[in-house]
Amino acid sequence: xxxxxxxxxxxxxxxxxDSVDRYFYVKLVGVSHLxxxxxxxxxxxxxxxxxxxxxxxxxxTNIYDPNAILVCTxxxxxxxxxxxxxxxxxxxxxxxxxxxxxxxxxxxxxxxxTHWGVVVCMVRYNKLTDNASSTPGxxxxxxxxxxxxxxxxxxxxxxxxxxxxxxxxxxxxxxLLALVIAIHSC
Numbered sequence: 001x002x003x004x005x006x007x008x009x010x011x012x013x014x015x016x017x018d019s020v021d022r023y024f025y026v027k028l029v030g031v032s033h034l035x036x037x038x039x040x041x042x043x044x045x046x047x048x049x050x051x052x053x054x055x056x057x058x059x060x061t062n063i064y065d066p067n068a069i070l071v072c073t074x075x076x077x078x079x080x081x082x083x084x085x086x087x088x089x090x091x092x093x094x095x096x097x098x099x100x101x102x103x104x105x106x107x108x109x110x111x112x113x114t115h116w117g118v119v120v121c122m123v124r125y126n127k128l129t130d131n132a133s134s135t136p137g138x139x140x141x142x143x144x145x146x147x148x149x150x151x152x153x154x155x156x157x158x159x160x161x162x163x164x165x166x167x168x169x170x171x172x173x174x175x176l177l178a179l180v181i182a183i184h185s186c
């Protein structure tokens with residue numbers, strides 16, 4: 001795990017606490033196509049920011065895959081799809097009351113190139129023990145408060161603002177080194 005992943009996890013995942021069963025990173029597919037309403041996914045991708053929560057919208061009437069899951073912004077603009085195999089697994093687990101969230105991990109785009117992509121962090125929450133109290137449509141914090149009474153927001157032990165100067169410089173140096181390596185590997 002690189003430093004960027006660790007910082008992302010401190011910022012986005014750690015506050016979710018013990019409610020997270022597992023998480024993993026995946027690249028969305030179909031990002032160069034148009035959405036069903038003919039809007040450009042590339043334009044949507046340009047607006048995404050790291051850590052932004054994205055919605056998972058099942059498309060059971062999708063002519064190509066009845067398990068298709070469009071990953072979209074809060075206002076419903078599609079950024080891409082989960083690949084077919086993962087979408088099938090997520091769909092089956094959703095039917096068993098497993099809750100999922102998705103967060104932007106990295107936007108892969110440079111102006112002037114044709115290469116587009118979005119890496120998202122898929123978060124699977126612990127299965128609900130009381131299915132009768134499940135209320136779809138709650139926001140992340142509302143959902144956690146309702147279904148996980150022991151949930152507490154955990155703040156990072158040492159936020160970057162309180163790290164010693166040498167630690168901040170070390171982190172900055174490592175990020176710069178990773179950037180140089182990434183540029184030279186292209």
